[in-house]
Amino acid sequence: NAGVTQTPKFQVLKTGQSMTLQCAQDMNHNSMYWYRQDPGMGLRLIYYSASEGTTDKGEVPNGYNVSRLNKREFSLRLESAAPSQTSVYFCASSGDILPANYGYTFGSGTRLTVV
Amino acid sequence: AQSVTQLGSHVSVSEGALVLLRCNYSSSVPPYLFWYVQYPNQGLQLLLKYTSAATLVKGINGFEAEFKKSETSFHLTKPSAHMSDAAEYFCAVSAYSSASKIIFGSGTRLSIRP
Numbered sequence: 001n002a003g004v005t006q007t008p009k010f011q012v013l014k015t016g017q018s019m020t021l022q023c024a025q026d027m028n029h030n031s032m033y034w035y036r037q038d039p040g041m042g043l044r045l046i047y048y049s050a051s052e053g054t055t056d057k058g059e060v061p062n063g064y065n066v067s068r069l070n071k072r073e074f075s076l077r078l079e080s081a082a083p084s085q086t087s088v089y090f091c092a093s094s095g096d097i098l099p100a101n102y103g104y105t106f107g108s109g110t111r112l113t114v115v
Numbered sequence: 116a117q118s119v120t121q122l123g124s125h126v127s128v129s130e131g132a133l134v135l136l137r138c139n140y141s142s143s144v145p146p147y148l149f150w151y152v153q154y155p156n157q158g159l160q161l162l163l164k165y166t167s168a169a170t171l172v173k174g175i176n177g178f179e180a181e182f183k184k185s186e187t188s189f190h191l192t193k194p195s196a197h198m199s200d201a202a203e204y205f206c207a208v209s210a211y212s213s214a215s216k217i218i219f220g221s222g223t224r225l226s227i228r229p
Contacts, residue, residue, distance in 0.1 A: 103164055
């Protein structure tokens, strides 16, 4: 099925380890986003890429880096994981240059636990 | 800047009863408003959106929402709850801008009692 694919679905890391969360979309969308979801806090934007070759910080970028590898792929990297980064991470994409018109298409999420 | 406030982190209704999930927004420009639904262990799915056309917006699964500028509200309703409606619901806001992002509320978990 067409959509947004995230890998892995689950991950456990030790404090200080690094890892990259992968996201790919096959809808030819221009804009891609990374959110984290924590209980009682909704979704908070980490980083986004309005178009291929550009990335910008969101609300909570500290401790993360991103790469817009090509139009399809947008990865999120944790260089030195901390317990505060335990969360569910969602990737989303939008096909319109005005995201408000159509909303986002979300992946199914990556559940990350840092111990 | 835009923000949304969802009133009530948890709402419980009986099957067949009215569902009302409350959302108030703040926006310095005319807003675009959304409701998303998240079923357990899944991503978010768009329920409906308001983009300055009709103030009463109909979405999927029998849900609808009414944009009330005077009250800065965008409450979600469904006349008769079904067990399958149990999920978490997020209200979200954005501005009409190519650089705009969608800002999400903290979510309301809807439980349905048999």
